[in-house]
Every structure is written in C-alpha cells, then in structure tokens.
Amino acid sequence: MILVLSGTKDGRDIVYKLRDKGFNILVTTATNYGKSLYKQEEGLRIISNRLDYDGMVKLIKENSIKLAIDATHPYADKVSDNISKACKEIDISYIRYQRRESSLSKYDYMIKWAKDYEEAAEMLARLEGNILLTTGSKTLDIFTSKLSPKRLYPRVLPTSDVLEKCEDLGFKPSNIIAMQGPFTKEMNKELIRKYDIRILVTKDSGKIGGTDEKLAAAEQMGIPVIIISRPEEKQGLIFNDVDKLINKVSEIYG
Template sequence: MHVLILGGTSEARALAERLHGTEDGTDGGTVRVTSSLAGRVAAPRLPAGEVRIGGFGGVDGLVEWVRAHAVDAVIDATHPFAERISFNAARAAATAHVPLLALRRPGWVPGAGDDWHPVGSLAEAARALDELGDRVFLTTGRMGLAAFADCPQWFLVRSVDAPEPPMPARTEVLLDRGPFTLDGERELLRSHRIDVLVTKDSGAAATAPKLQAAREAGIPVIVVRRPPVPEGVETAASVEEAAVWVRGLGPRP
C-alpha cells in the first residue's frame, strides 16, 4: 500500500514514522509512505520514508502524481491554515478515485482568565489591533505579514525563516522554531513589553505556552479562526486515528 502524506506538521512526521514499513492490514504487505513538503522552510525536519519537496502544480498535477506513483490513499496532514492544498487534495482525490483523510489536531479552547478576540482573517486581526495594544507579538507565520504592513504598531515577528517584505515598518524579527517553554514565553513577553498577542488557531501543543503566558500577564489575544476542512472529507483528530484509518483500508480494485 502506497500512502501519500501531505505534510509539514509534527503530526505528519509522527504519522510517517508510525506507518513506514508497517503491515498494511490487507494482504500481509507493508505500507510505503511518501511525504510531500511544500518547500517553504529552508531546512525542514524530514520524516521517515520517502520525501518529495515542492508543489504539484495544482489539482491536475496532484492527480497526475497520484496516478503515476500508484498512490492508494492520501492523508492531508498539512497545517490547519493550508487552505489551498487542502482544497486541491479534496478535488484531486475525488478525481483520482483514492480515499482521502484530513488529519487535523484539535483547536485551542479558551480557559478561565483568557481575553481572546476571535477573528476570521489576518486582515481582521490587523484592524482589531487599534483597540487592543501598541506592542504586538505576531506569531502567524512569515507568509501573512502583508496584512499588517500598514499598521502603526511595533511588532515582534517570530518565524522559522526570515520574512520578506511587505511587512510592518516597525518590526523586530525573532528566528526560532518550537517547541517553546512557558518560562521562555513569559520572559519574551516581559522583556519586549508585549501588550497584545496575535496568533492563528493552529492547536499545536509546541506553541501553546504563549497562550498561558498571555493569560498570566493579562494580555489580550487575537485568535484567527481556522478554515473548515473541505466538505465531504473524512477527518481524524490524532495520529492514532489516522493510523487506524489506514489499517482499515481494503485493497484497491
């Protein structure tokens, strides 16, 4: 069985590790795993199994690749905000007649003491800043900075790789990769005098400590809601659920 994992997340790497070389549950064979990475990070953490880097060229390119490489199933384990590839995966899987699963970690849930301000987009987040703070910790990734380019606030931008313009005029860039510690996030908020946090609802445990640090400091948090999974696509909330789904697939006709 050949499984294509659209990856780039910690869940995708864990799933590749779980599936690679295991029995496929159908005929005593093993699972062949190919992980596809978008190539937006200069030095990605490579998963187990085969790896391809770069885009497919849209829906048609993905259909062609799935057929040419005899893919039996596709698992969309991309970031919850990778809306375009998720849409392309849904259309391509339907066209190629292969099963598709979306692996989505659960989103964050506000707790007692949180001052959350949910918004539907980065543009809405930028507009909300005027009433909430002047020193912004922006953790939405380097690809969406253009939405904040005209904001007058001071920004601390954290990303794995250096961002490129357009970006806010008053910006300090912090190159770092999670997981992050609670003590580290407390010190970062304190030392940079942060008074508002902007984040996406990625749901990742590795980046959740910033939310607790903001709660403790009484800092408002603008949370960008994640887009929905494409209609009709089955979902799993954990690596184990996704592995069970793969084991339950029958042989392709």
C-alpha cells in the first residue's frame, strides 16, 4: 500500500492518478476539511489526523506501507521532517512532491523576504498601517505576540475551529476575513481597498496557491509585500512534476 500525505490540490491530483493505475492508497490529511475533499472508495482510504513522528511510524507499520509520498504544503516542514525520518527508520521509500516556486523577479522592488514567521512579525512591528495576512491560521499567534490584532486582517478558512482560534487570539469579527479561495487579482485588490491595507504578507505557495494573483494585486494597489521563505527541503527523491512522480512510483513498484 502507498501512503500519501496530502491536503493540497496537487496532492489530490497525485492520489487520483495513482488510483487510476490500480494502486491501493492510504491518504492522511491534517484536517477534516481536507478529508472532505476526497471520496472513500475501493482502494482508497482517507483518514484525518495530525500525526507526530511516533504516529507516522505506527501508521506505516500497521498498514504495511511500502512507499510514502509527501505531498503536503511547501511550508509544512515539521510534517515533512517527521515522515522522512519515519521512512528512513523503517527503511521504506520516501518521495517528496514540491510544487514549483513562483516566478517573482518582476516584483523584486516591492518584496521584502523574511526567513520565517517570527522574522516577518518583527519586520511588521517596525512598519505602520493595516496588514493583510494570507499565511493561514496555524501561525496567527506568532503575529499577535508582536502586533496588535487591531492592525491584522487574517484571511482564513471559514471553519468553526479556525474562527474560534481567531477570537481566542483577540481578533474582532470585523478583522477576520473568513473566505474559501481561490482568489483572483481583482478579489485581492478589493480586500486591500476595503480594509485600507498597507502591507500584504504571504508565503510562496506557487501558482496553484495564488501567489501570482496576490503580487499582481499588491503591485496595482501600490503596497509592499513580505514573503516568508520556504523551509529548506529534506533530502530524498523530490519532484515538482506530477506525471514524473507517477512514473517513478510505477518504476519502484515495477
């Protein structure tokens, strides 16, 4: 059986292409929302659980996993670290799917790079104006530890647990942008205009993650962008082309 860690669109593409080739697949997602995007069917089992290292080792052993494909978000570095170490410990194959980085050279003049979320928050603390956070809900506490929630406008998934987290961190409903993407350039521009945004914060989530639309909107609205750099990739087989990854899996199982 093949284990696929995936809560992304490109991860789902990998899963269904593997299914079409007749492989038995176990998919893990970090959230119930991610799980809801799949359909349980013959040869395809979906579970939702945030697994630590020990949990991954147990899952691999109990399900006789022969190959693990890490198709998590480019910034899910802890998950990638855990699964790569678990595969090495058990001595099974590990493949990483990493979506391509965005082509951002034309926006160099308006981009400030931060090595991580903490550095981004420190940079923001030295600047003025409202901030549009498009980095998800997971790291919101890092920003609220250094900045007033009054300045922050996080764009997050409209789920009850995420909204509860925002409220617990001190965000008022008027500051929470609870919306499901994808977002067009015009939608990003409208949010910047509506909330009088002076700085946009994002990750380089690639074309599929809407980075291009965010940068284009910020450019037209005349505001700077802070981008959090991607974590360093772990060693192992790394692909940024889905079809090439599928061919490699077929080769391993051939």
